[in-house]
Structures are given as structure tokens and as C-alpha cells.
Amino acid sequence: MKKQKEEEYLSGNLTAMIDVVFQLIIFFVATISMQDQAMNSGIDLARAPNGKAVTVKDKREIMIDVDKSGRISISRTQLSPNVLLSILKKAMAESQGVQVPIIIRGDANARHVGIKAVMDACATAGIYKIKFSALKEKGS
Amino acid sequence: MARKKRRQHLTAGELNLTAMIDVAFQLLSFFIITIHPQDVLTNLDVFRPSQESESVPSPAMPNMIRIMIFSNALTLNENPMTFRNMDAVMTQLASHDTTQTILIMCRAESKHKDLVAVLNMCAKLKLTNLSVISSN
Numbered sequence: 001m002k003k004q005k006e007e008e009y010l011s012g013n014l015t016a017m018i019d020v021v022f023q024l025i026i027f028f029v030a031t032i033s034m035q036d037q038a039m040n041s042g043i044d045l046a047r048a049p050n051g052k053a054v055t056v057k058d059k060r061e062i063m064i065d066v067d068k069s070g071r072i073s074i075s076r077t078q079l080s081p082n083v084l085l086s087i088l089k090k091a092m093a094e095s096q097g098v099q100v101p102i103i104i105r106g107d108a109n110a111r112h113v114g115i116k117a118v119m120d121a122c123a124t125a126g127i128y129k130i131k132f133s134a135l136k137e138k139g140s
Numbered sequence: 141m142a143r144k145k146r147r148q149h150l151t152a153g154e155l156n157l158t159a160m161i162d163v164a165f166q167l168l169s170f171f172i173i174t175i176h177p178q179d180v181l182t183n184l185d186v187f188r189p190s191q192e193s194e195s196v197p198s199p200a201m202p203n204m205i206r207i208m209i210f211s212n213a214l215t216l217n218e219n220p221m222t223f224r225n226m227d228a229v230m231t232q233l234a235s236h237d238t239t240q241t242i243l244i245m246c247r248a249e250s251k252h253k254d255l256v257a258v259l260n261m262c263a264k265l266k267l268t269n270l271s272v273i274s275s276n
Binding site: 014018021022024025028029031032045046047048049050051052053054066103106107108109110111112113114115116119120128129130131132133134135136137138 | 180
């Protein structure tokens with residue numbers, strides 16, 4: 001009788017631990033960011049430790065990547081400057097004249113000529129307010 | 141006489157949770173090992189003058205700071221500078237007026253990180269009236 005009670009006591013203690021373990025698993029699963037995969041396009045951002053950290057993301061923003069070879073892409077899809085221009089014009093038409101936020105993620109070693117192609121496409125589409133994405137703090 | 145092994149007899153409705161707890165701990169270990177802090181990003185604002193805009197800053201405007209970025213050099217108002225020198229001069233200029241116009245002209249062969257470094261310097265000094273122009 002005493003032995004059975006001891007066994008029951010031991011098995012009862014484990015219940016709370018299993019609950020905590022599952023809660024931790026759920027926490028880690030929930031905090032894994034899938035957006036990292038979309039953004040990890042092999043671009044090594046330049047450092048800008050004095051910029052303001054990005055806390056709120058605008059859903060309308062268009063992120064344009066320029067790699068070190070000058071190739072332009074959006075969400076890993078490579079685009080020519082003409083296709084980029086048509087996309088930006090369409091975005092401006094759909095926003096009914098409201099400026100579409102454009103963020104240029106340029107590789108640190110990219111030549112300005114590649115960035116210029118994106119900036120010129122933005123200007124042609126009527127977008128004059130652009131932002132350059134940079135690394136404020138390295139995570140690891 | 142050999143002792144008989146005790147077998148765990150489960151009644152109907154009971155589950156052996158040992159394997160599940162093992163899997164749960166393995167999953168937890170995996171996530172703890174693979175999680176890493178994310179990079180903190182920043183967006184540096186610039187204004188690109190439109191060709192039709194009347195407010196295109198002319199390079200000849202007085203009280204305008206003109207920064208030219210070449211492939212391997214920098215100039216501030218046509219004076220060759222290093223980043224350190226430029227930081228000191230810009231700090232002095234910013235102490236008088238943070239609303240003055242900064243015109244950043246980038247050569248085609250200049251590196252993007254140099255432009256970002258200049259923008260970072262302006263962000264540090266709270267200089268917000270920035271324009272970026274590309275030059276050949």
C-alpha cells in the first residue's frame with residue numbers, strides 16, 4: 001500500500017514537467033520566423049549602427065534586392081529593370097497615387113550602378129521616397 | 141529458480157508515455173540548439189529628387205553640403221576626405237544646423253557600403269534633409 005502510494009506520488013510529479021516541456025516546444029515553434037527564408041537571398045547588408053531599428057513593417061512596402069553582381073530581384077525572383085518598372089507602375093496605380101514604400105536591400109559590395117537602376121525605375125514610376133535597408137546589429 | 145521479469149501491465153485506457161517524453165525532450169533540445177537571435181535591421185530614409193520637381197537641389201546652392209562618393213575616395217564640398225575627417229567636419233556642421241541640405245552624389249562605380257556609411261553618419265548627427273543623386 002505504501003509502495004503504491006510512492007509510485008503514484010512520483011508519477012504525479014512528472015505531469016507538471018511534461019506540461020512545461022510542451023509549452024516550451026510550442027513557444028519555440030511559434031517564434032521561428034519563416035520570413036528569414038524569404039529575406040535570406042545571399043545579400044550581405046552594409047552596417048549602419050546609428051539608424052533607427054525597424055519595429056513596425058508596412059504591409060504595402062516593396063523590398064527590392066540588389067546583389068553584389070548588380071542583379072535585381074524581389075523575393076528571390078530575378079527581374080530586369082523593365083519588368084521592375086512595370087511592377088512599380090502597377091503598384092503606384094493600385095495605390096491610387098499614394099506613395100508606395102520602397103526598400104532597397106543592396107549588398108555592401110554592390111556597385112552603385114545597380115542601385116541606380118532601381119532608383120531610376122522608382123523615379124520613372126513616380127516614387128521618390130525610398131529607404132535603404134542596412135544592418136543595425138548582427139544577431140549572431 | 142529464475143525470477144520472472146516483472147512486466148508493466150497496463151489497464152485499458154492507459155498509455156505508456158515514456159517514448160513521448162523522450163521525443164518531447166529531443167524536440168526541445170533541437171530548438172534550443174538551433175535558435176539564434178535575429179539581425180536588427182534599420183531603414184535609412186533618403187529623398188530622390190524628381191526630374192520635374194522644382195525643389196531639385198542645385199549643386200550651386202549655398203549652405204548645401206555636397207558629398208561625392210567615388211569608387212575609392214570621398215569629397216565634401218570638393219575637398220578630399222577620409223570617413224574620419226568627414227565625421228569630424230559633419231559633426232561640426234550639424235552642431236550649427238541639422239536641417240541643412242545634404243546632397244550625396246554617387247559615382248556609378250562606387251560601392252553601396254560607402255553610401256550607407258555616409259547615410260549612417262547623417263543618421264547619427266540627426267541630419268534628415270538628404271538627397272541622393274547618381275552621377276556618371
